[in-house]
Amino acid sequence: MKIPQSLISSLQNIKGFNENAFVDTHENEASPIAVRINPFKKTDTFNHAESVIWSEYGKYLPDNYLATFDPLFHAGAYCFQEASSMYLAQILKSSVDLSQDLNVLDLCAGTGANSTLLASLLTPDSLLVSNDVLKVRANVLAENLTKWGTMNTIVTNNDPRDFTRLSGFFDVLLIDAPCSGSGLFRKDPNTIREWSVGNVTQHALRQKSIITDAWGSLKQGGVMIYSTSSYSKAENEDIVDWIEKQFGAQHLVASNEDKLGNEVISEGSYRFYPDQVKGEGFFITAFQKRNSEKEVFIRSGKPIKNNNRRTEREIFRNWVKNIDDHTWFGKNDDFFLINPLHEHIVQLIQLNFNLRKVGVSMGKLSSKDLIPEHELAMSLFLSEKINKVELSQQEAIKYLKREEFALEQAVKGWSLMTFEGFGLGWAKILPNRINNYYPKEQRILGKES
Template sequence: MNERYFERMRAQLSDFAAYRACLSQPPYRGIRVNTLKISPDAFREIAPFALAPAAWEPNGFLISEEKPGKYFYHDAGLYYVQEPSAMCAVPLLGARPGERVLDLCAAPGGKGTQIAQAMEGKGLLVLNEKMPDRAKVLLQNVERMGVANAVVTCAEPSELAARLPAFFDRILVDAPCSGEGMLRKEPAAAENWSEENVFMCAERQKKILESAVSMLAPGGTLVYSTCTFAPEEDEETADWLARAFPELTCTEQKKIYPHRERGEGHFAARFIKEDGERAAFRAPKLPADRAAVAAYRAFAGDFLRRPPEGTFASFGSSLCLLPGEVFPLGGLRVLRCGLQLGTMEGRRFVPAHALALGVPRQDIAALCNYPQEDIARYLHGEELPAAGLRGWCAVAYEGWPLGLGKSSASMKNHYPKGLRRP
């Protein structure tokens, strides 16, 4: 580790020796149970590893399992692997069902899906990530976790700010940072650390926050968070924000260190914008292809016991069920708007992977359970034995859908190629 880093931390911490000693210890690991699908109590009954409560999130748990992503419950979206202290920011945000909420730097999706749980599938959740490759990972996690009320965008913060002034009730800025809270988890973070990068990150964070403040409605809540310890990126940036925007009041700050609490390290600050009159907003009407809607309804009559309700919209050949409200999307790169139901291939409706994971499992009529060895084959992309049903089925493990298959003489595998296990 760069000696300059330790000089900075020594000046910052009265108990520096304890901090330095803790760096040789294993990192804390955690998961967050996905309450869009299962309660924490119900998950405890089936959990394949021991759980201990995390301090910052009632649905969060500390674990000792080194590879929690290897279990099929993870593929089914029953939990998200998340560093424990990273769970602290979203409770500060206080998102509620029916609100307009933005996660401005959302990849890979830990905090965004945590917000989705707080919203209980109601309202508008915009999850933005400006890096295309990271935005794809974000979308994969949104679909796995069964989030149906999200618009996933790939845009610069300034692009969104130009379209949505004073629009959101709550905004999270989990800003790109120097990652000093990742040193035990990711050795590359130590190798890449430099004081110059700290200064560069602080300037970039301010630009992102400027866009965020312009999108925050009067009376709204903004939470700024990082996974670093650098004062330039944490307290000093929070102080700058309060000075630069006097309409904001900082109401709470948290700073977590790995030698003091059971987490790798995080900073979060909450700001409230002074109240005022909100501008009127008229949501656009998005067209839906009638043939696609009819084909979906015919499919859903066999596949689903109770189709989800809402407004349809077409995006090219794709048919989606919109969130509670939308905003003008033209010119933006939108990866997903609501729940993708499927696509039209000629006159055929082909259901989307997201549909199998995005509706309550009890609402799926064509659900085919397979034993562990067959599920392992399915996740590798192999065909399975026919399940006694014909046509489209949700392939499930212990009643939890993992994806789609199409059954005839055998169960043809429709698990997305980009998600398949090696």
């Protein structure tokens, strides 16, 4: 692996950079594979795996670990996340009171590794808006958050500037910015070919533009967390200086006492070097907003009127745990379960954003019963009264491939297929066959080698 000389030269005076160790690690050591366990679907499968020292639920796995044929992965019991970026949990814990109900925006959420981490830490009455500007990513983001199972999440597919419509609304704004990607050279060698000084400059401009667009959505006293997977000062410390000057923000300066491992503190921000930590290159830091911001008006109080509520409630009661604690709304024939505290903000977001997911999609009503959606099967809110069929590993893989399989003594009707107790999806058991309702677009393709 040949690291660009111009990158190496530009890093000479940066805190923590050690050229020989850096080059040696890139040439001789593989990128570590890490996963983070879902605290709401706690599996003990990884109990003996090495822990990521700065993450309560982070574990390292062997290089050859193949999640595709692990039903627990499809059940949302864990997700992959680059180990260094799990440090986000530490930054949150030290800069925000996570026992409070918070409105959180993950602006550049990608496929959702940070969003599932946020969803794991927030209170049930908090609201997480996960956004990505790219449609394909926003769709995968919605799938991954569906697997995680929480209700207090909205997925949008919008440009950062659209968030000016939610002025002063968020307590926490996470910008894991698109960057030149030098921190991921070992993980994705394509980033080496694309790397250039010009590319760093371009990304720094884009980072400033994203921050400028989103800054107004943060409330006074709110916290913005900024991170990149780049080593370049222009995308990191220089952006920190710029944020302080441009917005008068308070940099929440890290000190050596806050350190949990071999991460480096450079001008009050954290830097991760792969020769010093078991993870990839990463930069993360936090700010507090000092200036006041006009807050978007969100109606509160009265629930939104719905004349069919009583009938719907009795149907949903058979499918959803503690239905009286939740509310729902219908769009066309589809019904979505949401937290009653989020009813008005959901309505506002529906009107102003491209929504990809909201709450838990329960399904469609048809002749007084529900045709359940996959999201309900994956959610943490499914009623315990629902019929379940526990599958063996082999049966689970067949189910996830949408192949035919037979079951002895299964109760007729809708059943949740489970593996080690975790929901995988729906099947409808008929007298002479099983209809597999696992989503076609998510089915496992290919063969186990």
